[in-house]
Structure formats: structure tokens, C-alpha cells
Amino acid sequence: MDEHALAELTDVLPDGVVVTDPITMEKYRFDRSQDTGTGTPALVVRAEDAAQVQAAVRWAARHRVALVPRGAGSGLSGGSSAVDGGMVLSLERMRSVEVDADCQVAVVEPGAFNAEVKEAAAVHGLWYPPDPSSYEFCSIGGNIATNAGGLCCVKYGVTTDYVLGLDVVLADGTLVTLGGKRIKDVAGLSLMKLFIGSEGTLGVVTRAVLRLVPEQAARSTMVATFPTVDAAARAVVAMRRTMRPSMLELMDQASINAVEDHRPRGLDRSAGALLVAQSDAPGTARTEEVALMSATCEAEGATEVFVTDEAEEGEMFVEARRLAIPAIEAQAALMLEDVGAPVPLLPDLLAAIGEVAAAYDVRIPVIAHAGDGNTHPIVMYDPTDAESEKRALAAFREVMQRAIDLGGTITGEHGVGRMKKELLPAQLGPDVMALTRRVKDALDPEGILNPGAVL
Amino acid sequence: MDEHALAELTDVLPDGVVVTDPITMEKYRFDRSQDTGTGTPALVVRAEDAAQVQAAVRWAARHRVALVPRGAGSGLSGGSSAVDGGMVLSLERMRSVEVDADCQVAVVEPGAFNAEVKEAAAVHGLWYPPDPSSYEFCSIGGNIATNAGGLCCVKYGVTTDYVLGLDVVLADGTLVTLGGKRIKDVAGLSLMKLFIGSEGTLGVVTRAVLRLVPEQAARSTMVATFPTVDAAARAVVAMRRTMRPSMLELMDQASINAVEDHRPRGLDRSAGALLVAQSDAPGTARTEEVALMSATCEAEGATEVFVTDEAEEGEMFVEARRLAIPAIEAQAALMLEDVGAPVPLLPDLLAAIGEVAAAYDVRIPVIAHAGDGNTHPIVMYDPTDAESEKRALAAFREVMQRAIDLGGTITGEHGVGRMKKELLPAQLGPDVMALTRRVKDALDPEGILNPGAVL
Numbered sequence: 001m002d003e004h005a006l007a008e009l010t011d012v013l014p015d016g017v018v019v020t021d022p023i024t025m026e027k028y029r030f031d032r033s034q035d036t037g038t039g040t041p042a043l044v045v046r047a048e049d050a051a052q053v054q055a056a057v058r059w060a061a062r063h064r065v066a067l068v069p070r071g072a073g074s075g076l077s078g079g080s081s082a083v084d085g086g087m088v089l090s091l092e093r094m095r096s097v098e099v100d101a102d103c104q105v106a107v108v109e110p111g112a113f114n115a116e117v118k119e120a121a122a123v124h125g126l127w128y129p130p131d132p133s134s135y136e137f138c139s140i141g142g143n144i145a146t147n148a149g150g151l152c153c154v155k156y157g158v159t160t161d162y163v164l165g166l167d168v169v170l171a172d173g174t175l176v177t178l179g180g181k182r183i184k185d186v187a188g189l190s191l192m193k194l195f196i197g198s199e200g201t202l203g204v205v206t207r208a209v210l211r212l213v214p215e216q217a218a219r220s221t222m223v224a225t226f227p228t229v230d231a232a233a234r235a236v237v238a239m240r241r242t243m244r245p246s247m248l249e250l251m252d253q254a255s256i257n258a259v260e261d262h263r264p265r266g267l268d269r270s271a272g273a274l275l276v277a278q279s280d281a282p283g284t285a286r287t288e289e290v291a292l293m294s295a296t297c298e299a300e301g302a303t304e305v306f307v308t309d310e311a312e313e314g315e316m317f318v319e320a321r322r323l324a325i326p327a328i329e330a331q332a333a334l335m336l337e338d339v340g341a342p343v344p345l346l347p348d349l350l351a352a353i354g355e356v357a358a359a360y361d362v363r364i365p366v367i368a369h370a371g372d373g374n375t376h377p378i379v380m381y382d383p384t385d386a387e388s389e390k391r392a393l394a395a396f397r398e399v400m401q402r403a404i405d406l407g408g409t410i411t412g413e414h415g416v417g418r419m420k421k422e423l424l425p426a427q428l429g430p431d432v433m434a435l436t437r438r439v440k441d442a443l444d445p446e447g448i449l450n451p452g453a454v455l
Numbered sequence: 456m457d458e459h460a461l462a463e464l465t466d467v468l469p470d471g472v473v474v475t476d477p478i479t480m481e482k483y484r485f486d487r488s489q490d491t492g493t494g495t496p497a498l499v500v501r502a503e504d505a506a507q508v509q510a511a512v513r514w515a516a517r518h519r520v521a522l523v524p525r526g527a528g529s530g531l532s533g534g535s536s537a538v539d540g541g542m543v544l545s546l547e548r549m550r551s552v553e554v555d556a557d558c559q560v561a562v563v564e565p566g567a568f569n570a571e572v573k574e575a576a577a578v579h580g581l582w583y584p585p586d587p588s589s590y591e592f593c594s595i596g597g598n599i600a601t602n603a604g605g606l607c608c609v610k611y612g613v614t615t616d617y618v619l620g621l622d623v624v625l626a627d628g629t630l631v632t633l634g635g636k637r638i639k640d641v642a643g644l645s646l647m648k649l650f651i652g653s654e655g656t657l658g659v660v661t662r663a664v665l666r667l668v669p670e671q672a673a674r675s676t677m678v679a680t681f682p683t684v685d686a687a688a689r690a691v692v693a694m695r696r697t698m699r700p701s702m703l704e705l706m707d708q709a710s711i712n713a714v715e716d717h718r719p720r721g722l723d724r725s726a727g728a729l730l731v732a733q734s735d736a737p738g739t740a741r742t743e744e745v746a747l748m749s750a751t752c753e754a755e756g757a758t759e760v761f762v763t764d765e766a767e768e769g770e771m772f773v774e775a776r777r778l779a780i781p782a783i784e785a786q787a788a789l790m791l792e793d794v795g796a797p798v799p800l801l802p803d804l805l806a807a808i809g810e811v812a813a814a815y816d817v818r819i820p821v822i823a824h825a826g827d828g829n830t831h832p833i834v835m836y837d838p839t840d841a842e843s844e845k846r847a848l849a850a851f852r853e854v855m856q857r858a859i860d861l862g863g864t865i866t867g868e869h870g871v872g873r874m875k876k877e878l879l880p881a882q883l884g885p886d887v888m889a890l891t892r893r894v895k896d897a898l899d900p901e902g903i904l905n906p907g908a909v910l
Binding site: 101102103104125146147149153157158160161170174175176177178180181182183184185186187188189190191193194196197198201202213214237240241242243244281282283284285288340341342343344369372373374407408409410411412413414415416420424427428429431432435436438439440441442443454 | 556557558559580601612613615629630631635636637639641642643644645649651652653656657695696698736738739740795796797798799827828829862864865866867868870871883884888890891893895898
């Protein structure tokens with residue numbers, strides 16, 4: 001990086017905001033996907049407010065420097081992998097959360113963690129529903145960038161359903177305010193929605209107005225054990241026909257055993273699959289809904305059904321489900337999938353994943369936000385064995401292709417990033433790719449925003 | 456219209472699709488806003504399928520003919536007013552509705568009425584929630600074009616929350632398929648959301664995949680009478696803090712009396728305002744929620760609170776609320792507002808509307824989707840009195856400005872169309888307008904799609 005050029009930036013930003021020493025920069029190179037293709041940035045800017053974000057973007061635009069926005073670095077698709085010679089624009093210092101209880105909104109800076117928004121809302125008896133499994137260490141900015149989902153979205157929807165307003169710094173440094181504290185607003189194009197899920201390729205979010213709802217009612221939890229993944233998947237399809245569980249998660253045998261190896265939770269290691277479902281229907285309706293869930297699981301061949309109204313006991317099973325990824329991470333290197341299909345095709349998708357695992361001789365434990373048809377096959381490999389990694393990568397791609405063949409998606413909630421972009425044209429087709437390119441070019445004509453991600 | 460050019464189109468489309476006789480075309484000139492600035496089209500194309508839409512758009516692009524897409528013509532902002540010498544592209548013949556009960560979606564052509572989707576869903580025990588007051592005669596295409604709301608969106612959200620997939624014909628005639636039957640999908644930019652609420656300025660929707668949910672539970676209805684609009688508005692704010700009613704509507708004294716004049720429903724003509732609220736909480740929770748609603752209204756000064764668990768009796772009040780616009784239409788010419796504000800500012804917005812009515816010496820009855828802070832002030836005037844119309848127009852504009860001043864919006868659910876576009880820059884500001892223009896130019900570089908609407 002030209003020192004003259006760099007000085008232009010350091011002159012206008014406070015000490016400590018711009019970082020260029022390689023040791024400090026190292027931790028800004030990777031997200032959680034550990035993308036091996038990540039680059040080495042020339043600088044990291046740790047912005048403290050929107051004005052500093054604007055200064056950084058303007059500087060990058062002037063010098064044609066690639067700029068990768070970054071929240072908590074918990075992304076799973078390489079969406080914030082650094083670019084060689086580029087800038088990483090970290091939003092980690094912008095973390096304020098203000099709750100307006102009368103409006104039932106939280107006004108949040110992008111670096112705030114999802115859990116921090118939930119906590120601030122709870123103080124006022126309010127709730128921010130979106131709950132990625134990583135909610136304790138993922139940022140709202142990243143949630144918005146990927147339109148993140150989670151466990152409760154089977155009933156409560158995903159991030160985009162809760163964003164009422166965004167401040168966005170555009171590629172030329174202009175700050176625009178879109179939406180606001182109004183619940184309904186159709187004045188002008190839906191530009192705000194365009195930025196949600198855009199993975200830092202269209203602008204940098206500096207503030208969000210998030211919708212809150214009254215706190216969730218008490219939940220009952222049902223855990224059902226099935227002899228096969230297929231039987232569990234069929235029970236999911238049946239349940240989705242008649243009720244709205246507030247959670248409907250699946251773990252296959254391999255992920256159950258990984259959790260038991262990692263941190264024993266008393267799960268049945270011999271089960272072919274496990275469903276963890278919850279109901280938060282109010283009053284006596286909850287008992288009825290859970291009874292209906294249980295009956296449906298039994299009719300679909302569940303060998304054991306356990307129900308608890310105790311919050312802590314229920315949370316133990318949910319936690320076991322959330323533990324699956326860390327548990328498998330502890331065993332091997334992994335490539336995390338996020339494929340989805342229309343709900344009735346969930347059994348077919350799970351069967352296809354099993355076929356791919358067999359064909360490529362790789363282990364692919366599966367957990368799933370089953371009620372949404374969204375699965376996380378976890379392709380395991382030995383990073384010291386090039387052959388193993390090669391097979392894993394081929395399987396990773398094949399799983400995406402199989403999802404596409406079923407009318408599904410290569411990513412339900414993690415984003416395309418850099419890990420999945422090769423398969424994006426196969427899903428969207430050339431006309432949608434061309435339209436995507438036109439929108440990208442209109443908003444970022446110089447291509448400085450997160451180049452190499454998505455497109 | 457050049458006959459040679461016209462023949463290019465009639466040659467490729469079946470008889471009866473292209474209409475040029477002035478008498479038949481007359482009914483395609485206006486939407487329900489009766490926009491006096493509407494034009495006289497050169498032709499109307501009543502497309503029967505997506506291929507015919509493509510042919511019409513390609514022809515319009517080749518000959519640089521302005522093209523106004525049109526659904527049922529029930530729009531309230533002049534969004535489908537005809538353009539002089541242009542084409543009206545009517546989707547009224549594309550009305551198929553297919554329900555996929557296993558996927559819980561309806562695959563719908565744009566001309567299908569909202570009520571037809573609800574009916575088709577109900578056969579399978581499913582429900583399509585968005586419910587504009589015009590649901591019996593408005594089309595899904597128009598609902599998508601305006602991101603329409605309605606009465607139940609206070610709990611269930613608006614149109615965009617239920618669109619999973621769209622087929623769209625772009626300005627050059629390309630047909631793109633966005634989204635699908637997958638519930639969660641973040642592969643690529645949120646292009647689908649961009650078309651929702653775009654009022655025909657970015658493309659023509661030819662098919663939608665709409666999300667359905669299990670049928671709504673039984674509802675109880677509460678009707679509360681207040682001495683003033685302000686007291687009623689304060690009760691709304693209080694209710695929204697602690698519960699999620701499935702409907703929360705307001706009528707002021709003038710709209711109550713208009714309904715009683717038009718079709719007597721036994722409403723209290725002396726009431727300052729009326730709230731009609733519903734709860735659809737399951738089981739015993741419903742009784743509790745309605746009791747809490749009633750107590751809240753009483754605490755905020757309601758003079759009478761009436762509760763019924765009878766569906767028919769409840770529907771009578773809801774129907775009275777829906778009758779308000781036709782009742783006022785029967786009395787005078789009107790300009791229908793759609794302004795909104797953050798919910799806690801609802802009392803201020805209603806007060807501002809009263810001030811505008813007094814200042815401009817016009818009658819402005821108000822009905823409101825109060826729980827969302829979205830109001831419909833109805834500016835009445837005598838169409839035979841130019842002075843009255845002038846005052847009404849000034850009041851119409853002033854109401855929008857007052858909503859903007861409160862951090863609100865000029866349109867919550869009807870769209871900008873041609874009636875409200877003058878005030879759009881005042882709400883969005885120059886930077887957002889410039890961004891809007893960039894997106895519009897990227898998608899419709901020749902400006903053939905609904906010119907004069909929104910922008």
C-alpha cells in the first residue's frame with residue numbers, strides 16, 4: 001500500500017482505527033469457514049461510527065481498493081474472507097443497542113451481537129426472534145448481510161422480516177437512510193430489502209431499526225426418536241401440514257454421536273434420528289399442540305417420544321442440537337452445508353445427502369432446521385490428507401447440485417460468500433445472474449464492495 | 456399508433472387479446488382513484504399467459520411505447536392510470552390458482568383476486584393472511600405491486616412476508632424466475648423483494664408462489680367506544696405494548712356516521728371514535744387476551760366495551776369498518792390518504808389530520824389500521840366546485856407533509872402511484888431518490904415500464 005495514499009486515511013481517522021501490522025491483521029483474514037483461499041489485506045479499518053465508515057469507503061473508492069465489510073467474523077461461507085491488498089472494514093466497535101419500547105423496536109449498530117439485542121429487548125418484556133445457532137457470537141450486521149435464519153424461524157420468520165429500517169453507506173460513501181420506525185411503509189422501491197442478504201456487495205450497513213415483539217410465551221419441548229432419518233423427515237412433513245411448531249429441528253445418528261462424544265447429553269446413540277420440537281402456543285393450546293406433535297411422530301414410527309414443560313429440561317435438548325457443529329468441529333475439519341428444499345422433499349434431500357456420502361466415501365453428519373426444509377450437512381475431512389479434502393470438496397459441491405435438482409437452494413441462511421459461489425449460476429440460471437450483475441453494477445460500478453463474494 | 460407497428464403485435468397474439476377500440480379501452484383508463492390526469496391509451500393488451508406478456512413487453516420495448524401493467528383496477532393511487540398513446544397491459548385474464556397443500560403454497564397468476572386465493576387455500580384448511588379491505592375485488596398482482604397490507608397484518612404481516620417466488624417479465628421481455636417453493640433461500644441478492652412494491656416500474660409479475668399457513672383460529676371481537684379520537688388512539692398505543700391482536704382498527708365519528716347513513720349497522724353515532732379489535736389466540740388464551748384488551752380500553756377512557764365470541768356478530772363490525780370507504784364514496788368525491796407514523800405517534804398523526812381539516816375547511820373522516828399506525832384520512836370534496844377541489848388537494852398534500860414531519864410515511868399500503876409522487880422526494884430525500892433512479896435505470900433503461908408512476 002502506497003504510504004501517501006494510506007496517510008490520506010490515517011490523517012482523517014483517530015489513532016487505532018486504521019491497522020496495518022500483520023499480526024493484528026491476521027485475525028481479520030478469516031471467517032469461521034476458514035476459507036483457504038482467503039487473502040492478506042493491506043489494512044484493517046475498525047470504524048467507530050458511520051462517519052468513519054463513510055471516510056473509509058470514500059477512500060477505498062478513490063484509490064480503487066477492494067473493501068470487505070466484516071462483523072463478528074462468524075460467517076460460514078467465506079463472505080468476509082479478506083482480499084489480497086484490500087481493506088477489511090470491521091464494524092466490531094459499533095455495538096450500541098437502544099430499545100424504543102413504545103415503538104417496539106431496537107436501534108442497533110451492526111457490530112452488536114444478536115444475543116445483545118435479545119437481552120436489551122428482554123429488559124422491556126420484548127423479544128427479537130431471529131436466532132442463528134451462533135446467536136451468542138454473531139453480529140446483527142452479519143445477520144442482515146446474510147438474511148440469517150435460525151431455530152425459531154419455522155414459526156417466526158427470518159431476519160428480513162424484522163428489519164424496519166437501515167442506514168447504509170453506498171459504494172461512493174453516501175449514507176442513505178431507508179425505512180424507519182414505521183411498521184408499514186410502501187413509499188418508493190423496496191430498496192431496504194435489497195440490502196438484506198446482499199453480503200456486503202451493495203453497501204455497508206451502519207444502523208438497523210429492528211422490529212421487536214412481545215416476549216415469547218412459555219414453551220414445551222418434545223423429543224422424538226426415530227429408527228431412520230427418513231422416518232423422522234416424514235414426521236416433519238406431516239407435522240408441518242397441520243400445526244406451527246415454534247421449533248422443529250432434526251439430528252441424525254452421526255451428529256447425535258458427535259455431541260455425545262463431545263459433551264454427553266444422554267441422547268440415544270442408537271437412534272437413527274432425533275426430532276426436537278417446541279410449542280409456544282398460549283395457555284392450554286400448548287398442551288394440545290404438543291400432544292398432536294407426539295401423536296404425529298408416533299404415527300410416523302417414532303420409537304420413543306418424550307415431552308417436557310420444564311424450560312430448563314427443554315433447553316438441554318436444544319443446546320445439544322446447537323452443540324452439533326462445535327462437536328464435529330472438534331473431531332475433524334469440515335465444510336458446512338446449508339442446502340434446502342421444499343419441505344415435502346426433505347426426505348428426498350436427506351436421502352440424496354446419504355447417497356453423496358456413500359459415493360464419495362466421506363462422513364456427512366446432518367443437522368437440520370427441518371421444519372423449514374433447511375439442512376446443514378457437515379462434510380468432514382482430514383486436513384492433513386489431500387485426498388480426503390479433495391473428496392470432501394467434491395461431495396460438498398455434489399450436495400449443492402442435488403439440492404438444486406430437487407428445486408431447492410444451495411444456501412438457506414448462511415449466504416453464498418466465496419465457498420458456494422461456483423454453484424450459484426447453476427441455481428439461478430443465466431438470466432437471473434445477468435439481472436444480479438446489472439443491480440450490482442448500478443450500485444457499485446467500480447466493484448470495490450466485497451469483490452469475489454457471491455458473484 | 457402506426458398500423459404497421461400494431462400489426463407486428465396483432466400478428467403474434469390471438470384474436471381479442473389486443474384491443475384498440477375506444478369504447479372497450481375506456482374501462483382500462485382509470486383505477487379506483489379516478490385520477491383526473493389519466494391518459495388515453497393507444498392499445499390494451501389482455502394477456503392470457505406469460506408468453507403473451509413477453510411478446511407485449513418486447514413489442515413495447517422495440518417501439519418505445521409506454522406500458523402500464525394493470526390488475527383488477529382497484530388501485531387507490533393512480534398506479535395503473537393509462538398513459539397517452541401507451542399500452543395498458545391487463546393481467547385480468549391470467550387468473551389460475553393452484554394450491555400445493557404439502558408445500559403450503561399457492562401458485563397464482565397475477566389477475567387472480569385475493570379472495571380467490573383465500574378460497575382455494577381454505578379448501579385445504581390453509582390460509583393466505585394478507586387482507587386489503589378490497590380483498591373481494593383486488594388482484595394478487597396489484598397486491599404484489601403495492602406490497603398491500605390490510606386488517607390482519609397487525610399480527611400477520613404484509614404481502615411481501617408471504618411471497619416465496621415470483622416470475623417477472625423484465626423490460627426487455629426476458630422472463631426470470633425468482634425464489635420458489637423453498638421457505639428459506641438466501642442464494643444471491645434479494646431481487647424478488649425488489650419487485651414487491653415496485654408498482655409496475657421494474658417488471659411485470661406473471662406468476663407468484665405465495666406462502667400459506669394453517670387456517671386462522673376462531674376469533675373474538677371487541678368493540679370499544681371512546682369519547683374522542685385521541686382517547687382511542689392512546690388505547691391503541693397501550694394495547695400494542697403488551698399484546699398482539701389479530702386486528703386493531705379505528706373509525707372516527709365522521710366515518711361511523713357515513714356508514715350509518717349508507718347502510719345502518721347500529722353503531723353509536725355519538726361516539727368520538729370506535730375501536731374494533733380481534734384476538735385469534737388459541738384456546739383459553741383468547742378469552743384472556745380479549746379481557747386484557749377490554750381492560751386497557753376502559754383504563755384509557757372507553758365509555759362502552761362490547762365483546763363477542765360469535766363469528767357472525769364480530770364480522771358485522773368488521774364489515775362496518777370495511778364499508779367506510781364505499782359509504783363515503785357514496786356521499787362525495789374523495790381523495791384517499793394512506794399516511795402512517797410510528798405507533799406511539801398515532802395520537803399526534805390523528806391530531807394533525809384534524810388540524811389540516813380545520814385549516815383547509817374540508818371534511819376528512821378517518822379510518823385506520825390503527826395497530827400499525829397506518830391511517831386512511833378521506834379527504835372529501837364537491838367535484839362540481841373547483842374551489843372545494845382545490846382546498847381538498849391542498850389538504851391532501853398537507854396531510855402527507857404532516858406525516859413526514861412525524862417520521863412517518865405518505866403511504867403505508869396503497870402505493871405512491873401518480874397521486875402521491877410529488878411528495879415522495881420530501882419523504883425519501885435526494886440521496887434515496889438518486890438511488891431509486893439508479894435501480895430503475897438499471898432495470899428499465901428505456902423507461903417504458905409505467906412511466907410517471909412513483910418517480
